[in-house]
Amino acid sequence: xxxAPAPRVILAPDKFKGSLTAPQVAAALAxxxxxxxxxxxxxxxxxxxxxxxxxxxxxxxxxxRVEVTAPGPTGVPRRTAYARHGAAAVVELAxxxxxxxxxxxxxxxxxASTYGxxxxxxxxxxxxxxxxxxxxxxxxxxxGGAGMLQALGxxxxxxxxxxxxxxxxxxARAAHVDRSAMHPGIAVTTxxxxxxxxxxLLGATGAVAVYAPQKGAGPDELDVLESALTHWARVAGPxxxxxxxxxxxxxxxxxxxxxxxxxxxxxxxxxxxxxxxPALLATATLVVTGEGSLDQQSLHGKxxxxxxxxxxxxxxxxxxxxxxxxxxADEIRTMGxxxxxxxxxxxxxxxxxxxxxxxxxxxxxxxxxxxxxx
Numbered sequence: 001x002x003x004a005p006a007p008r009v010i011l012a013p014d015k016f017k018g019s020l021t022a023p024q025v026a027a028a029l030a031x032x033x034x035x036x037x038x039x040x041x042x043x044x045x046x047x048x049x050x051x052x053x054x055x056x057x058x059x060x061x062x063x064x065r066v067e068v069t070a071p072g073p074t075g076v077p078r079r080t081a082y083a084r085h086g087a088a089a090v091v092e093l094a095x096x097x098x099x100x101x102x103x104x105x106x107x108x109x110x111x112a113s114t115y116g117x118x119x120x121x122x123x124x125x126x127x128x129x130x131x132x133x134x135x136x137x138x139x140x141x142x143x144g145g146a147g148m149l150q151a152l153g154x155x156x157x158x159x160x161x162x163x164x165x166x167x168x169x170x171x172a173r174a175a176h177v178d179r180s181a182m183h184p185g186i187a188v189t190t191x192x193x194x195x196x197x198x199x200x201l202l203g204a205t206g207a208v209a210v211y212a213p214q215k216g217a218g219p220d221e222l223d224v225l226e227s228a229l230t231h232w233a234r235v236a237g238p239x240x241x242x243x244x245x246x247x248x249x250x251x252x253x254x255x256x257x258x259x260x261x262x263x264x265x266x267x268x269x270x271x272x273x274x275x276x277x278p279a280l281l282a283t284a285t286l287v288v289t290g291e292g293s294l295d296q297q298s299l300h301g302k303x304x305x306x307x308x309x310x311x312x313x314x315x316x317x318x319x320x321x322x323x324x325x326x327x328x329a330d331e332i333r334t335m336g337x338x339x340x341x342x343x344x345x346x347x348x349x350x351x352x353x354x355x356x357x358x359x360x361x362x363x364x365x366x367x368x369x370x371x372x373x374x
Contacts, residue, residue: 006287007373009033010316012277014303014372015046015053016292016323019354022046022053023060023346028358029288029321032365035368045184045275047289049303050194050267051137052094058083061275063090066169068123070116072142073097074108075166080331085090088106088131089124090274092250094138096120099215102140107216110224111139114252118151125185133270135196136249142212142225143168144201144232144254157234168250170223172234179259191262196271196302197294199247200228201233201240201254207247215250268306273353275309286372287311290321294332303306312336321364321374324354341368 009031012027020028026044033042045061048054059065063083066095072078078101094100096116100110108269141147146156147166153188155178156164163169199205208217208226217225229251237258240246245264246254256262273276279283281287289307298305304320311318315319317338324344325332332340343360347353353360 006039006041007037008043008283009373010045010280010287010352011043012047012287012289013321014048014289014291014305016354018356019292019323019357021047022057024358025290028030028179028361032362033369035362036366036369040369040373041280042092043280045277045280045303046302047268047271047275047307049137049196049271049306050135052098052100054194054271055081055083055090055095057271058090058205058274059223066124068120070105070119071094072101073112073114074103075115076103078117080120082124082300084124084129087129087178088133088274089119089129090133090135091120091124092135093117093252095142098138099140100138107140108214109142109171109217110316111167112215113147113152114141114145114250115147115166116137117166117252118148120154121148122183126190127185130185131190133192133194133274134262136193136197136252138265139211139249139252140215141168142207142215142217142229142250144171144207144229144236144251145253146171148231149253149255149259152186153303154179155181159274169228171228172224174232174235179235186260187211191246191256191260192269193248193253193256193262193264195245195264195336196267197248197253198244200242200244201246201251205247207251210247211250211332213214245343266306268303271303272306272310273289278314280289280313281314281343284314284316285333287316287318288321288368291316292323293326293327294320294322294324299335303353306328308336317372319368321361321368323357324350339372
């Protein structure tokens with residue numbers, strides 16, 4: 001009698017924010033599946049959507065972690081890293097100048113800068129990288145990408161020809177951008193912005209109105225920043241300010257579009273493409289994805305939805321494993337999921353669920369092996 005081939009399970013979760021990284025989630029699920037189905041071919045493919053955790057997802061997939069020292073959002077040097085494979089690199093804004101990198105968590109809505117991000121980009125190009133994916137999300141600044149560009153050699157001058165310091169508020173004085181001394185690698189490098197944000201730079205749905213309050217901006221500071229970015233857009237590239245994604249990460253999307261010639265793409269789509277996810281699906285039996293909270297925000301391009309779409313396109317059943325879900329069973333089915341397991345069903349107390357997430361995920365892995373691989 002011919003033995004049936006072993007099931008191949010693709011574990012492609014995002015992080016459970018505040019609890020476990022995506023690789024840790026995949027490891028816990030794998031342990032549970034293997035306990036029930038030791039013959040299963042389990043492939044761990046932790047994912048991200050361009051925000052925090054993106055570099056770690058690529059390192060887990062075998063890319064090289066490259067460490068570098070760069071200024072944080074307030075100028076304090078810190079160690080950070082990007083992922084590299086051949087001439088390609090994935091750079092994560094959140095790991096360099098994100099909210100989590102602010103010293104002692106002190107917000108600086110007017111002065112925080114993306115200068116350190118430009119330092120990391122320059123390091124990659126200095127070392128032969130010619131294809132850069134820039135993951136945006138979790139930004140602590142609203143400087144329209146100006147700091148990033150300054151680190152790459154752009155000189156932002158006021159009306160008297162004096163160079164402006166870093167930060168968002170000072171852009172109200174910008175009169176000219178001198179690009180003559182920009183990093184030579186820019187001319188031969190392809191930049192792709194990976195983001196799930198489609199906001200323009202300015203206006204009611206722009207970088208300031210929607211995201212600056214999360215970075216500590218009060219009503220007066222919102223007015224200052226909107227005025228500054230309006231001025232910055234006129235100087236750096238007015239044709240790009242209204243494009244989808246220009247408002248990503250406090251306007252870094254705008255700076256990348258207007259000056260670096262970047263293309264904006266869905267974060268999870270770019271990540272799955274670079275991880276060669278479609279090829280893995282060719283022989284898959286089951287796909288498992290998830291994140292800490294499956295809710296309405298998830299529907300707007302978050303990682304599990306992208307994984308689900310790819311699996312459904314390949315006609316592979318896909319299951320969501322989440323910390324909690326705020327969606328109805330009908331909404332979950334409509335998205336294409338064959339099922340959804342929530343840790344909250346095992347441990348209703350949120351604090352305990354987050355603290356014991358690894359053990360709970362192992363239990364869920366075992367359960368889904370029984371119910372989906374038997």
